[in-house]
Amino acid sequence: MSNAPSPNVVVEPRGGGIVTLTIERPQKLNALDGETLRELHAALARLAGDPSVRVLMITGGGEKAFSAGADIAAMAAMPGGDGHAYAQLGHAVMAAVESFPAPVLGMLNGVALGGGLELALACDLLIASSRARFGQPEINLGLIPGFGGTQRLVKRVGLGRARELIYLGQPIVAEDALRIGLVARVAVPEKLLAEAMDLAEELAKKPPLALRQAKLATAVAADADIATGCRYEIEAFAVTFASEDRVEGLRAFLDKRPPAWKGR
Numbered sequence: 001m002s003n004a005p006s007p008n009v010v011v012e013p014r015g016g017g018i019v020t021l022t023i024e025r026p027q028k029l030n031a032l033d034g035e036t037l038r039e040l041h042a043a044l045a046r047l048a049g050d051p052s053v054r055v056l057m058i059t060g061g062g063e064k065a066f067s068a069g070a071d072i073a074a075m076a077a078m079p080g081g082d083g084h085a086y087a088q089l090g091h092a093v094m095a096a097v098e099s100f101p102a103p104v105l106g107m108l109n110g111v112a113l114g115g116g117l118e119l120a121l122a123c124d125l126l127i128a129s130s131r132a133r134f135g136q137p138e139i140n141l142g143l144i145p146g147f148g149g150t151q152r153l154v155k156r157v158g159l160g161r162a163r164e165l166i167y168l169g170q171p172i173v174a175e176d177a178l179r180i181g182l183v184a185r186v187a188v189p190e191k192l193l194a195e196a197m198d199l200a201e202e203l204a205k206k207p208p209l210a211l212r213q214a215k216l217a218t219a220v221a222a223d224a225d226i227a228t229g230c231r232y233e234i235e236a237f238a239v240t241f242a243s244e245d246r247v248e249g250l251r252a253f254l255d256k257r258p259p260a261w262k263g264r
Contacts, residue, residue, distance in 0.1 A: 007039070008023065008025050008035060008036040009023060009024065009039040009040055009043050011047065014197070016054070017055060019053050019055070019056055020057045021040075023066075029062075029064060030062070030116070031067065031068050031072070031074075032069065032070050032116065033070075033071035034086065038089070041089075041093050048096070053101075054102055054103075054203070054204040055200045056100055056105070059106070059108075059196075060109055063189070065112075066111065066132065067113075068111055068114070070086075070114055070115040083146070087146040087147065090146060090148070091148055093147070094121075095122075097122035098219075102208065103125065103211055104123045105124065105126075105127065106123035107192065107193070108128035108132045109132070109189075109192060110129065110132055112132060112133070113133070113135050113136075113137055114145065114149075117136060118145060118149040121149065121156055122148065126182070126183040126184055127183065128174045128185070129174065129188075131174070133172070133173060134183075135171030136166045138166075139167060140169040150162075150166065156181065157181055158180075174186045206261075207240075207245040207263070209263055209264060217229075220232045243264060245259075245264065249261075
């Protein structure tokens with residue numbers, strides 16, 4: 001695994017196939033300027049090619065923010081014609097997160113606003129600090145979400161909830177985010193890392209090939225009609241059924257022992 005130095009993004013192997021990717025701009029509340037987005041994209045590309053990565057955990061440096069979103073000062077300095085390229089860059093990063101081969105766990109240690117929430121929405125599972133706040137405040141700047149928020153937020157919480165968050169631009173607290181299904185779990189700040197690692201370790205112990213197929217099949221379900229989705233499920237199930245891990249899993253169950261997954 002490459003650990004090339006990066007000013008704004010830190011990649012840290014944590015053992016057992018778990019890797020953390022941290023946005024390290026705490027002085028800017030981990031805002032996503034162009035350079036940070038490019039570093040994220042490069043780091044994700046390197047990690048996606050590493051079969052030893054079982055779980056990727058994304059978080060923000062410091063205690064205040066997962067990411068406060070796009071860098072407002074940087075956007076203010078851009079000419080109007082730069083919006084298309086900036087949005088394309090953000091979309092490329094979110095697509096790299098969403099299509100990452102292994103499960104991606106977002107550990108939301110603080111505010112996740114604008115592009116920061118859009119980054120969280122591209123993750124598979126989200127665990128949040130009880131102090132975290134979430135929102136799409138772009139409307140208050142004369143903008144709309146530009147990194148996939150109008151699409152992924154609708155899929156995560158439904159059209160009505162998404163429109164309320166996007167139209168009003170008002171943040172919500174962690175408990176409300178849990179209630180509407182925006183995040184999967186909420187932890188007190190002092191236990192957030194421990195609970196996130198427990199969840200990551202639990203995921204890392206699962207068969208990686210089956211997890212990959214489960215991720216692909218559920219992604220299809222978000223967009224396809226039921227017949228198309230079920231046809232895809234049959235093919236994904238067949239992939240797992242033909243795997244060495246399927247043989248090992250069944251034998252381990254019958255032998256009443258823990259399975260030793262090979263990822264193939």
